[in-house]
Amino acid sequence: MEHITNTIVWEGLDRKSMECLHWQEQENGYIINSHLTGVMDNVPFAIHYRIETDKGWQVRHFRVNNLHNTTQYLELYSDTKGNWFDNDKPVEELAGCIDIDITLTPFTNTLPIRRIDYPHRERVFINVLYITLPAFTMEKVVQQYTKIYEYYYSFALDDFKAELPVDENYFVIDYPGLFKRLYPV
Numbered sequence: 001m002e003h004i005t006n007t008i009v010w011e012g013l014d015r016k017s018m019e020c021l022h023w024q025e026q027e028n029g030y031i032i033n034s035h036l037t038g039v040m041d042n043v044p045f046a047i048h049y050r051i052e053t054d055k056g057w058q059v060r061h062f063r064v065n066n067l068h069n070t071t072q073y074l075e076l077y078s079d080t081k082g083n084w085f086d087n088d089k090p091v092e093e094l095a096g097c098i099d100i101d102i103t104l105t106p107f108t109n110t111l112p113i114r115r116i117d118y119p120h121r122e123r124v125f126i127n128v129l130y131i132t133l134p135a136f137t138m139e140k141v142v143q144q145y146t147k148i149y150e151y152y153y154s155f156a157l158d159d160f161k162a163e164l165p166v167d168e169n170y171f172v173i174d175y176p177g178l179f180k181r182l183y184p185v
Contacts, residue, residue, distance in 0.1 A: 008171055009183040010106055015040050019105055029054040035067075036104050036133075044068070045134040049102060054080055057114040059100055064131060072136055076129075084129065094140050097129040101143065104133045106164075106172035106179040109155060113170045118147035 010019045017038025024031050032051040038044070046067035052060050058080040066072035077085045082098055084091040099111045112126055123146045130141040146154040153164045165173045173181050 007183065008107070008181065010172075010179045010181050012036075012038055012104065012179055014178050015104065017045075017104060019107075021105075021107055029060065030057065032107065034105065034107065038104070040134060043134075045104075047104065047133060049105075051100070051108075051111075053111070057111055058098060059111065062100055064102065064133070064136070066134065066136065074131060074136055074138060082127070094129050094138065096127040097140055099126060100129045100131060101141075102131045102133060106175045106181075109153075109164060109172050109175075110166070110170050112143075112145055113153055113164075113166060116145065118145065118153075120147060120149075122146065 006023050008021045012018065015038055017036055019034055019036045021032060021034035030053045032053075034049050036045070036047040036049075047064060048067055049062065049064040051062045054060055059078050060080060061077050063075040064073060075086075076091060079085075080098070082096045084094040084097065099108070099115065101108045112128075116124055116126070118124060123144045125142055125144050128141050128143045130139050131137070141157060144156045148154055148163070151166050151168070153166065155162050155164055162176055162178070164175060167173055172179065
């Protein structure tokens with residue numbers, strides 16, 4: 001069987017979901033496209049997201065679409081300096097957020113892991129634009145990451161903590177209790 005490059009598949013363990021993500025390098029950064037499907041609280045969901053980053057993995061643009069309700073989506077642009085815009089209008093409540101975190105995917109942990117040069121075993125606190133799905137809400141939160149050793153990070157948000165093994169591209173392999181990578185293994 002042929003190996004498909006730049007594609008990752010995760011199974012959501014707590015929310016009974018599947019994600020198929022494809023990423024590609026462009027001249028000025030990366031484009032990530034992903035589809036999420038599953039069931040939460042006995043209601044099916046189908047979501048597509050697209051993230052565009054610069055070469056340093058800083059998000060320049062994202063769009064998250066509800067495929068069951070095409071009028072429900074989130075889309076913002078960033079100047080990569082912590083300022084977010086809805087079209088040309090600044091979104092002041094998200095000022096200072098560099099990274100985004102989408103609740104139904106382990107992928108968005110890759111963004112700060114790739115972006116930050118972590119001192120060994122020192123906690124790094126970051127402001128994050130936190131997107132809750134399938135509610136389609138956004139808020140600013142503080143998260144912390146710690147590089148335990150190469151390809152192994154600790155993540156914390158409020159009282160939640162997880163240890164995240166990552167591959168050579170810094171994509172999550174296993175997110176204990178939440179996500180398990182099915183491809184590539």
